[in-house]
Amino acid sequence: MDILTRTILFLALLSPAAANSQSRVASLNLCLDQVLLQWAPPESIVSITWLSAQDQYRSAPVPEHVYLNRAQAEELLPLKPDLVLTGQFGAQRAAARLEALGFTLVRIPDAYSLEQLQVQLQALQDTLGALPALVEQRAQLTALLAESEDKYQQKEKSPEQPTALILSANNITYGSGMLEHQLLTRAGFRNLAAEQGVQQLGRVSLEQVVALQPDLLVFYGGDQDFAIAHLAERHPVVQRYFDRGRTYHLPRQLGYCPALAAVETLQQLKNKRSDIVGKE
Structure with missing residues (x-):
């Protein structure tokens, strides 16, 4: 941790806004559940959605005292939360009901890009106070983006940049206009899907993967989630990517709560790029 980050954290601990984190907080949103479980004091959490207790989403222990709600306003009434968090679009009926009953409710903006992620993190800090982890x-994130901007802004689509291709469920790949694309390019990769004209989501066959010859194959989701992963592992050409360490798995959490996964993912992709360039 550098001196700047340590200073920010120290000032955050002294900030009066940190007292907000001790309020009784409830969440009606899966991502916000995860934010509270990982960043907020456990004693401040009174309720999260039932999804966060499921194995596919569980990323932190759920304290025994925390009530698992199904986004119904009536469930939160006896808990008397000081603050209720929800996303922009989900649980709208419950949110409106709670607001009508006089509860303090804050809608945290969703994040589908790095720019929106910065706005979301600011909104979380404004609402929850300067939690040290937040x-x-x-x-x-600010430091990584600034470094990426300085280092790669002049090298967009440069031949020296290594190439990457994302493979997800049902042969889906990610092109321009997606957070995943931004992470690749900010890490110093050329996204071959975007260069093939894919905007947002598209499809790619195993034959196309072999023909494009990306320097890095990026898998999204577990191997059990999509057939192409199994095909890739059996294909003699693509198997070389595994043998040479030219693969990377995006964390599942990036898809539903990038606030908790984007920074680590960007750093790991940057490290992967350095690894690849160093071996060339």
Whole structure:
């Protein structure tokens, strides 16, 4: 941790806004559940959605005292939360009901890009106070993006940049206009899907993967989630990517709560790029 980050964290601990994190907080949103479980004091959490207790989403222990709600306003009434968090679009009926009953409710903006992620993290800090882990996450994201901007802004689509291709469920790949694309390009990769004209989501066959010859294959989701992963592992050409360490798995959490996964993912992709360039 650098001196700047340590200073920010120290000031955050002294900030009066940190007292907000001790409020009784409830969440009606899966991502916000995860934010509370990982960044907020456990004693401040009174309720999260039932999804966060499921194995496919569980990323932190759920304290025994926390009530698992199904986004119904009536469930939160006896809990008397000081603050209720929800996303922009989900649980709208419950949110409106709680607001009508006088509860303090804050809609945290969703994040589908790095720019929106910065706005989301700011909104979380404005709402929850300067939680140390939240402040650190914002500082790291800002530093990584500034470094990427300085280093790669002049090298867009440069031949020296290694190439990458994302493979997801049902042969889906990610092109321009997606957070995943931004992470690749900010890490110093050329996204071959975007260069093939894919905007947002598209499809790619195993034959196309072999023909494009990306320097890095990026898998999204577990191997059990999509057939192409199994085909890739059996294909003699693509198997070389595994043998040479030219693969990377995007964390599942990036898809539903990038606030908790984007910084680590960007750093790991940057490290992967350095690894690849160093071996060339």
